[in-house]
Amino acid sequence: MINKRLFPLASSSLQVAFPLISLLLASPALAAPTPGDTLPPLSLTSASGGTRPLWARGHITVVSFCAFWCDTWKEQSRRMASAQEQTRGLPVDWQIVSVDGRWSDKSREPGWTDLARTALLDTGGNVTNRLKIHAVPTTLVVDETGRVLLSLQGIARSNVILQSVRAILNGDGAQDTTPVRLVFDDFPSRDARQDDHLLDILRAANVKAILCGSNQRRQNSPAITRRAKAEGHELKAPFGNATKGVVDAFDWKRPGRDELMRRVLNGAAPGKIVLLHAGVNETLEALPALLDSLHRRGLL
Numbered sequence: 496m497i498n499k500r501l502f503p504l505a506s507s508s509l510q511v512a513f514p515l516i517s518l519l520l521a522s523p524a525l526a527a528p529t530p531g532d533t534l535p536p537l538s539l540t541s542a543s544g545g546t547r548p549l550w551a552r553g554h555i556t557v558v559s560f561c562a563f564w565c566d567t568w569k570e571q572s573r574r575m576a577s578a579q580e581q582t583r584g585l586p587v588d589w590q591i592v593s594v595d596g597r598w599s600d601k602s603r604e605p606g607w608t609d610l611a612r613t614a615l616l617d618t619g620g621n622v623t624n625r626l627k628i629h630a631v632p633t634t635l636v637v638d639e640t641g642r643v644l645l646s647l648q649g650i651a652r653s654n655v656i657l658q659s660v661r662a663i664l665n666g667d668g669a670q671d672t673t674p675v676r677l678v679f680d681d682f683p684s685r686d687a688r689q690d691d692h693l694l695d696i697l698r699a700a701n702v703k704a705i706l707c708g709s710n711q712r713r714q715n716s717p718a719i720t721r722r723a724k725a726e727g728h729e730l731k732a733p734f735g736n737a738t739k740g741v742v743d744a745f746d747w748k749r750p751g752r753d754e755l756m757r758r759v760l761n762g763a764a765p766g767k768i769v770l771l772h773a774g775v776n777e778t779l780e781a782l783p784a785l786l787d788s789l790h791r792r793g794l795l
Contacts, residue, residue: 527628527646527753530760531788534641537622539615542598547615549622550637551588555663557656558590559634560623561614563597568611571632571650576608578653578660586639587660590615594623594631638663646757673766675742675794680734682706682723683716684774690719692779694726700786702795703727706773707734734770743770744778752781759785763794 528534537549550556559575561568572591579589591610596618598611617623636645636659645659683690697704706728713720713730723730742762744755755777759769769789771778789795 527630527633527648527757528626528635528643529646529753529756529788530643530763531792532643534626534635534637534643536641537625539592539617539622540596541613541615542593543613547590549590549592549615550641552641553586553639555585555587555639555660556590556637557587557634557660558592558637559632559651560592560594560617560628562594562631565631567632567650571634572608572611574651574653575610575634575656578656579610581657582660585664587664592617592623594628595620636660636663645761647761648757675763675766675789676768677702677704677795678707678734678768678770679704679773680707680770681712681747682708682730682773683712683719684772686774687716687719689774689776689779690716691722693773693782694719694722694728696779696782696786697728698726700783700790700795702786703729705729705731707731708773709733737768740766741768741770746775746778747772749775749777752777755781756785756788760788760792763789763792765794 534550538546539549541547549558557575557578559571561571568591575589575591579587582589589610591614593614593616596616598614598616623629630648632648632650634645634647634651634656635643636656638644644663645656647655679693682693703726706723708730709732720730742759744750744758746755750758759771763769771782786795
């Protein structure tokens, strides 16, 4: 049965549940910890007995939240186990969390990985709800202090997980204080109120951005163009098709506030360009929290 507390859209009727589960897994707009967030100390009962912390101070932790009723856990478990083999002997903990605590009933079945057999059981979904994880699988890479470095929804590739783990182990970027460059393409947009709101948010956060757009756009919106210049933003030509060093959130596709933040914060790193677009409601909704997260990570 589907846990309605975890997945309130789901129905106990299987005829209704399966399409809704598909929708849930495909939905990009579900909240979850994002890079820069710090997890609180949390412990859960293990399927093998006793309790274990979700993450341990002094250790890197890779934790994947899965559900027994969704076959994606099988592939996620295999990929986690494969990546785990490559970090044997290193201070890296690997955890799988059953979001409804039901894996214990199946832990002796053949074909299960050791990670699955010793899964942490979130009976009642309290931890999963507290962390606002409502899509499975969701995988987090957490550093030695509990700070989230990577947050992925869907089946996570082993090499992507390992790349994040190795970056922490190697201290990559620890001394690099180069800020990201925040770029808004299609500025001015067709909505002067949204453009004013964008500049209001940037001014409140004391952030200067690069505002890209055609001369025709600027000629059609002289007032907002004057304001942008007066407030210290750099006005350039349209952004073009550059991809190297660019974190493109594809916000113009309207992925939703939380997915937009995940895309940016997963890719943001010193010296990179963060590409967003003017005139996008979801971008304006996400921007204050996004700027705050980038500030806290030392990237602005």
